[in-house]
Amino acid sequence: MDNYFTVQTNFFGENTAAGLVERFGSPLYVYNEAILRKRCREMAGLISYPNFKANYSIKANSNLEILKIARQEGLMADAMSPGEIHVLLAAGFRPEEIFYISNNVSEEEMRFAIDRGICVSIDSLSQLKQYGRLNPGGKVAVRFNPGVGAGHHEKVVTAGKKTKFGINLDLVSEVKRILREYNLKLVGVNQHIGSLFMEGSAYVESVKSILSTAEQFESLEFVDLGGGFGIPYHKQEGQARLDLKELDQKLTPLITQWTQKYGKNVLIKIEPGRYIVAECGVLLGTVHAVKQNYGITYVGTDLGFNVLARPVMYDSHHDIEVYKKDPSKKANEFMEVTVVGNICESGDIVARGRLLPAVEEGDILGIMDAGAYGYSMSSNYNNRLRPAEVLVREDGSVAVIRRRDTLEDLMRNFV
Numbered sequence: 001m002d003n004y005f006t007v008q009t010n011f012f013g014e015n016t017a018a019g020l021v022e023r024f025g026s027p028l029y030v031y032n033e034a035i036l037r038k039r040c041r042e043m044a045g046l047i048s049y050p051n052f053k054a055n056y057s058i059k060a061n062s063n064l065e066i067l068k069i070a071r072q073e074g075l076m077a078d079a080m081s082p083g084e085i086h087v088l089l090a091a092g093f094r095p096e097e098i099f100y101i102s103n104n105v106s107e108e109e110m111r112f113a114i115d116r117g118i119c120v121s122i123d124s125l126s127q128l129k130q131y132g133r134l135n136p137g138g139k140v141a142v143r144f145n146p147g148v149g150a151g152h153h154e155k156v157v158t159a160g161k162k163t164k165f166g167i168n169l170d171l172v173s174e175v176k177r178i179l180r181e182y183n184l185k186l187v188g189v190n191q192h193i194g195s196l197f198m199e200g201s202a203y204v205e206s207v208k209s210i211l212s213t214a215e216q217f218e219s220l221e222f223v224d225l226g227g228g229f230g231i232p233y234h235k236q237e238g239q240a241r242l243d244l245k246e247l248d249q250k251l252t253p254l255i256t257q258w259t260q261k262y263g264k265n266v267l268i269k270i271e272p273g274r275y276i277v278a279e280c281g282v283l284l285g286t287v288h289a290v291k292q293n294y295g296i297t298y299v300g301t302d303l304g305f306n307v308l309a310r311p312v313m314y315d316s317h318h319d320i321e322v323y324k325k326d327p328s329k330k331a332n333e334f335m336e337v338t339v340v341g342n343i344c345e346s347g348d349i350v351a352r353g354r355l356l357p358a359v360e361e362g363d364i365l366g367i368m369d370a371g372a373y374g375y376s377m378s379s380n381y382n383n384r385l386r387p388a389e390v391l392v393r394e395d396g397s398v399a400v401i402r403r404r405d406t407l408e409d410l411m412r413n414f415v
């Protein structure tokens, strides 16, 4: 089997998967700094239009060390909650580098951002009025729903006619009326049409849409085009990457023409989350049982959906690599298996009907491209401990960047 990470990018540095598990325990999130930095640079330089910034969307992975690296690479950040703002500030982001994309938030949560001088994006007319009451005369941004969406699963399409997000385009005059009522200055418009597009046409269409909405407002300082840039989760089948150059070639002329018409070199932003962190993360787990149940071979691991929720939540595919416990045992025999976790739910399935090299107890599995929405969606369900996270530095050394939960952590909030 083609170990595309270990062979092509030396993912684990001088370490082996088994060595890392032995040192830091299983399951274990392993990140690779060189890959993270490469992806940050690709997004920071995505669009050649000069006044451009990429905002890292922290919900994909909020590890403090990863945030610090993203900031070093020149990214700004999007936050979806006061908790994310808190962690971003701790990572060194300045308030003006943070954009709070709020959604049905309380007055208290809105004030949290306003008090810190953080720009807030508003998602409905009722929340725009709330903002006006809390910060009359202030600066604000509005998230519009361009009426088109995109994404790999119904649950991640975040614009279009069937989602809760954004303000409909036919409400522009209402938005203007509320802005006047509270003397607010609209400094930005934003959108986010969905996650994981591998082909840019829906994104380009949505950009045309937001630009035409944007020109109906006079005081804009930025237009935020949203995130959703996909990564190839099917690398073992040779899936192609998103063509970033083509995106730039389509977007830059649109943006340049628009800014000339608008009469101002407005800041253009994007909001990538997954693209920055998915591929720099591999989740390692251990095989504890192999069995046959009525004709299906189950590989039982410690990779329950408390550790990685994506397959259960979105039917997501992750490529899987097998690292044999005994490397002298060549895995040249393949078998079709269903890889499951240790949670007491029959839906606790990492991969169904997958062809893997013969697996036995003690082998280590690598769940590829697990850096985004991996740890950040993990939980203590079944009172399991969330795993540690380690970073393989550019010099090959390995650092723990979040310790594994302890049993005491499970008791922490009881009074």
Ligand SMILES: *Cc1c(COP(=O)(O)O)cnc(C)c1O
Pocket (backbone or CB within 6 Å): 057, 059, 060, 078, 101, 191, 192, 194, 195, 196, 226, 227, 228, 229, 271, 272, 273, 274, 275
């Ligand atoms: C989740 C989210 C993103 C990031 O999406 P990715 O698919 O990870 O790029 C960007 N913007 C908003 C508003 C989001 O909710």
